[in-house]
Every structure is written in structure tokens, then in C-alpha cells.
Amino acid sequence: PVTLKEAYQDDFRMGVAIATHWLTEPHPELLKIVAEQFNAATPENLLKWQSVHPERDRYHFADADRFVDFAEQHGMRITGHTLVWHNQTPDWVFQGADGQPATREQVLATLREHIQTVVGRYRGRIAGWDVVNEAINDDGTLRDTPWRRILGDDYLEIAFRLAHEADPDAELYYNDYSLYLKDKARTASRLVRTMKRNDVRIDGIGMQGHWSLDYPPIEDIDRSIQSLSAAAGKVMISELDINVLPWPGDQIDADVARQAVGSPELDPYTQGLPAEKQAQLANRYTEVFELFVRHRDFIDRVTFWGLEDGASWHNNWPIKGRTAHSLLFDRNLRPKPAFDAVIAVG
Numbered sequence: 001p002v003t004l005k006e007a008y009q010d011d012f013r014m015g016v017a018i019a020t021h022w023l024t025e026p027h028p029e030l031l032k033i034v035a036e037q038f039n040a041a042t043p044e045n046l047l048k049w050q051s052v053h054p055e056r057d058r059y060h061f062a063d064a065d066r067f068v069d070f071a072e073q074h075g076m077r078i079t080g081h082t083l084v085w086h087n088q089t090p091d092w093v094f095q096g097a098d099g100q101p102a103t104r105e106q107v108l109a110t111l112r113e114h115i116q117t118v119v120g121r122y123r124g125r126i127a128g129w130d131v132v133n134e135a136i137n138d139d140g141t142l143r144d145t146p147w148r149r150i151l152g153d154d155y156l157e158i159a160f161r162l163a164h165e166a167d168p169d170a171e172l173y174y175n176d177y178s179l180y181l182k183d184k185a186r187t188a189s190r191l192v193r194t195m196k197r198n199d200v201r202i203d204g205i206g207m208q209g210h211w212s213l214d215y216p217p218i219e220d221i222d223r224s225i226q227s228l229s230a231a232a233g234k235v236m237i238s239e240l241d242i243n244v245l246p247w248p249g250d251q252i253d254a255d256v257a258r259q260a261v262g263s264p265e266l267d268p269y270t271q272g273l274p275a276e277k278q279a280q281l282a283n284r285y286t287e288v289f290e291l292f293v294r295h296r297d298f299i300d301r302v303t304f305w306g307l308e309d310g311a312s313w314h315n316n317w318p319i320k321g322r323t324a325h326s327l328l329f330d331r332n333l334r335p336k337p338a339f340d341a342v343i344a345v346g
């Protein structure tokens, strides 16, 4: 039987996001699949600021160490995720010791210390870092975040310089969602070109890839892979999952979700997908992987944001029990038709 990493060995690395509890609680069957199928790994949460550096004077490296050991043992190339983001970052980062808003100098010192400590610890072991995550709005303007308000518009460049200082051999990436949007991709390309012109190291752009069955159009993904790789060199599909349910909004409820999976009598939350939806998901995966293979000269890695449908970040929100059926394995760890479809393209 062919595995994902074998099927794509001449094209790009195949990666998976590793959940913290897979390593802290026994998950032998699941980890066996992870080790067999993938040759790249990203931590889903355990290197985010709030996980690894929850308090000013306290780092928590136990989970990250476990993760790096596991990935190394199984020959998986590691992407660190992520250094500068507006989410999952504790409030203290932007406060002085007195609880007052921190000055620019204070935040700079905090950021330098964090990057030196975290990137420095895994120097030579973590091959690449998502240095900045989600800094651009969908309309192409820069997102309003504490980082930008306090450090100024060049905070991206600052973060990349600090990461390069901490590990001169590590690859450095910019990562974002919805980069299939023209305005957003244009700004990302511009940021990368400006950094390169200023001699700031940046090796590639991660397109997250939280997509659905019919959105975005494949032409839009195609166009952005071309424009982003022209600017950055490498493109990673860094967080792929294809949601069969409509994007969660306030209006969504259980009935809408049931309709969406095409089977009012089946409970989409607890049971499998109807065959027809399975086929649609498989076809969508076929379509995107055919595109990735066409761009194999630029695409360095394709990473799934999870392994099995029971543990997808799409689940349980906004309705508890909701499952988005986005991944290649079902909640019993059986490969879905989507898995066979991906193997067949490779």
C-alpha cells in the first residue's frame, strides 16, 4: 500500500499538524499513521506564544520538546508555528510590569527575548518558521493588531530579522489565510519583495488552505500560487482542510448542517458522511492536488491541518458536536475516499 509521502516523493513534502494531546496521552494507533504517512510536521498549538511562553518569566517547553523529538525520530521536517500573531498571545506581552501599556522598546525587548529563546532552543532542529501569521486583511490593508500599533508597520521586518539572528540557517515564512484573494495576495507579494530588497531573509509564503467544497474557485488558488511564488520563491500549502459544511456563521444551526451534508435523517455530527458527499470531498481533493502537482516546482510542502475528522479545529464551533469532515481519515482512523483520491493523484 502506498503512503502519502511515497505518492508525492517527487513532488513535495506531505505534512500534518500535530495536536498536543497526541503526544501527552497514549495515541499509538494515530501516531503510527502519522509516522507512516507524513514527512513534515507542524505543531497545531504547542509553539504558539500562549503555550510556550505563558508568563513573562516562565517558558513551557515540555510539549515542544516532545514534539520535536517525535518528528525527528520519524524523519519529519519541522515547521515552527508561529512567532508573531494577534491570536493565542498573552496580554502581558503588551503590558509593562506595572500593568500599563508597554512602550515600543519594552515590546521589542520582549519579542527579541522570546525569539532568541524559542528559535534558539531548536536551532538546527526546526527547519523553518512561520515568523508572522495573518498580518493582512482580506482587502489587502495591514491588520490592526497590538504588534502593529506598538511597533509600527515595519514589525514584520523586525520579526524576520530577529528570527534570522536566532537561527541563521532556518527558513523563514510569512503565513496567512485567504491568500487566493487578489488584494491580499498582492500585499503579501509586496511585503516579501520589500523585505528581500532590504536584505531581510524570507524564503516563502504559506497559504493556509482552509477551503470548502466549492470555494474558493480553483482558478483563484492557481493564480495566487503563481503570483506568490514569483515573489517569494517557495509556496507552502500550510494548513489544508476542506470543510463540507458551510462556513460557520451566526445563522448556522444543526438543521442547516444536516442539509449541507445532504442527509436529513443521518446525524452528520456523529455518523459518517453520506457517499455522495464523500465523493464530492474526494473530487475536491483531487482537483486541488492536481493543481499542486502542476506547481510542484514552487510548492515545497502540503500540510494537512489535522489527521482525523474527530479532532479538526472546525468541530464544536459554533455548535457543540459539529464535525466538518474536512480531513483524510474518519474519526475511527479509517482512510476516507478522499485519502484514496489524494494517493491516486500522486
Ligand code: XIL
Residues within 6 Å of the ligand: 044, 045, 133, 208, 239, 313
Ligand atoms: C487553530 C488550532 O487548530 C486550534 O486548535 C486552536 O484552538 C486555534 O488555532 N490559522 C492558524 C492556526 O494559523 O494556528 C489555527 O489553528 C487555525 C487558523
